[in-house]
Amino acid sequence: MLTTRKTNSSAMLYCTILVLSLGCLRAGAAVRFASIFSDHLVLQRGMADPVWGMATPGQTVKVSFAGNTVSAQADNTGHWMVKLPSMQANANPQTLTVQAGNSTSSVKDILVGDVWLCTGQSNMTYNLWGWTPGGHGHAAVAKANYPLIRFIDVPQKTASQPRDSFEASWQVCSPKTIGGFSAVGYYFGRDLFRKLHVPIGLIESSWPGTPIQPWTPLSAVRNTPELHNDYLWITNSEQQYGAQKKAFVTAIAAWLPKARAAINAGQVVPNPPAEPWNPMSAPGYTSLYNAMINPLIPFAIRGNIWYQGESNVNDSLYYVRLKALIKSWRKAWNQGDFPFYLVEIAPFYYGNPATGEPVVWNAQQNVVRTVANTGIVGTQDIGTLHNVHPFDKRDVGYRLSLLALAKTYGQKGFVYAGPMYKSMTISDGKAVIHFNHAADGLVSRDGKPLNWFEIAGKDKKFVPAQAAIVGDTVVVQAPSVPSPTVVRFAWDQIAVPNLMNKAGLPALPFDTNDAMTNSDKK
Structure with missing residues (x-):
């Protein structure tokens, strides 16, 4: 086993050197596109689309598409970038070509439409094939003949430093190709296509079981005061790993002659030094941003849907972390405050405390209240209390499409979100709760009295409350609380x-003490 490890380590080293050498030769010998550009891709309409890649340093590069040709010069590392003129949606396949000197590269079957990122953890990852019980996945796959929907799935990799490439290709949506793609992403894209009738590109970048920290770039951690302790941990870990790696290289250099001598003498090879563990792997802080988000930047997108938070239950800093992530991604893409739509994590029995999940719910809603061009869809009615992965991905995708159609595309005439707490007034010992997205009226889904309302006075001792719908408000009261000061709703993980x-559309949980209503944008 030890010999195998030594051999594998050496092989990895030699392969790395070989790959780097081939990469240098390729950059010098042939012009090429970045890895996000492959046959069947969708370019974003209505924007100056960045196109980039590698060529010989100093070469003039010409990129042609749809009758337009733009030029740039490769920098001293061989990197080049151009921006195509803004284009309207186009469902006619075209070819994107780059030429530098005598070298030419092309990608074919390119459409122009809207491109959406689909990011997060397992509830974004889980695919159509995996959701047969009540999830409609296999039936959806059989009917997925949508040649104007294209998708690409970024490989699940980690990196301690930002990467600029990955290995994956765009595919045309069909029953033969779509089964392994994100169910939420597919339903979202399909429902957008049915309403917009333009090509839709979907980029999935997700990893099950991951907290928000690996998806956040180092710059965001460094520039967020509340995350200072995180930044110290990262920098200290990197310094320790650097010192350990240096010591490892020295130890390997000392071990090699001994190993060679043992082999020549027919003796047992001494154990090699143990390679240190990189704390940025596994995945660790910033590692998924480096490997799975950075290579996509600055590919033009319409927006992002984000389904994550289960791995941050009871994280008191989740509001800060999510705001920092959104701000940093928008800054990196440099295309303004693109839409960033959230999925409320579904009710699930995580164990004690029962209010750990509401910490995330509250953070998600407060981000929507305070960060421009965001939104959230509720899942309180489609959870599975003993399975953190609800089967119903179809309604999640559909609700996200409603949100996008209303807020991104400006379509009107329909309600696009569930009731969200707006404000509270106290009158005659009763609390009157006002909501956004309730103008069409409120109802009980099962026709029974409203449930999961609690009320408290100044002592903050909550008791179950009676709640009744009055127009577009809910009136909450309890005989034992004659002077209420706070109300909470669905403030329990189950x-x-x-x-x-x-x-x-279901109402979102709330605690009137924790909702940031002053900057509500609805």
Whole structure:
């Protein structure tokens, strides 16, 4: 086993040297596109699309597409970038070509439409094939003949430093190709296509079981005061790993002559030094951003859907972390405040404390209240309390599409979100709760009295409350709380409340003490 490890380590070293050498030769010998550009891709309409790649340093590069040709010069590392003129949606396949000197490279079957990122952890990752029980996945796959929907799945990799490439290709949506793609991403893209009738590109970059920290770039951690301790941990870990790696190289250099001598003498080879563990792997802080997000930048996108938070339950800094992530991604893409739409994590029994999941719910909603061009869809009615992965991905994708159609595309005439706490007034010992997204009226999903409301006075001792719908408000009271000061709703990890609007969209949980209502944008 030890000999195998030594051999594998050496092989990895030699392969790395060989790959780097081939990469240098390739950069010097042939012009090429970055890895995000492959046959069947979708370019973003209505924007100056960045196109980039590698060539011989100093070469003039010409990129042609749809009758337009733009030029740039490769820098001293061989990197080049151009921006194509803004284009309208186009479902006619075209070819994207780059030429430098005598070298030419092309990608074919290119459409122009809208491109959306699909990011997060397992509930974004889980694919159509995996959701047969109540999830409609296999039936959806059989009907997935949408040649104008294209998708690409970024490989699950980690990196301690930002990467600029990955190995994956765009595919045309069909029953033969779509089964392994994100179910939420597919339903979202399909429903957008049905309404917009333009090509849709979907980029999935997700990893099950991951907290938000690996998806956040180092710059965001460094520039966020509340995350200073995280930044110290990262920098200290990197310094320790650097010192350990240096010592490892020295130890290997001392071990090699001994190993060679033992082999020549027919003796047992001494154990090699143990290679140090890189704390940025596994995945660790920033590692998924480096390997799975950075290579996509600055590919033009319409927006991002984000389904993550299960691995940050009870994280008091989740609000700060999510704001920092959104801000940093938008800054990196440099295309303004592109839409960033969240999925509320579904009710699930995580164990004690029962209010650990509401910490994430509250953070998600407060981000929507305070960060421009964001939104959230509720899942209180489709959770599975003993499975963190709800089967119903179809409704999640559909609700995300409603959000995008209303907020991104400006379509009107429908309710696009569930009731969200807006404000509270106190009158005659009763709390009157006002909501956003309730103008069409509120109802009980099962026709029974409203449930999961609690009320408290100044002592903050919550008791179950009676709640009744009055127009577009809910009136909450309890005989034992004559002077209420705070109300909370569905503030428990296993809460499956029955309050919704008449569009059938569930109300979001809230605690009137924790909601940031002053900057509500609805």
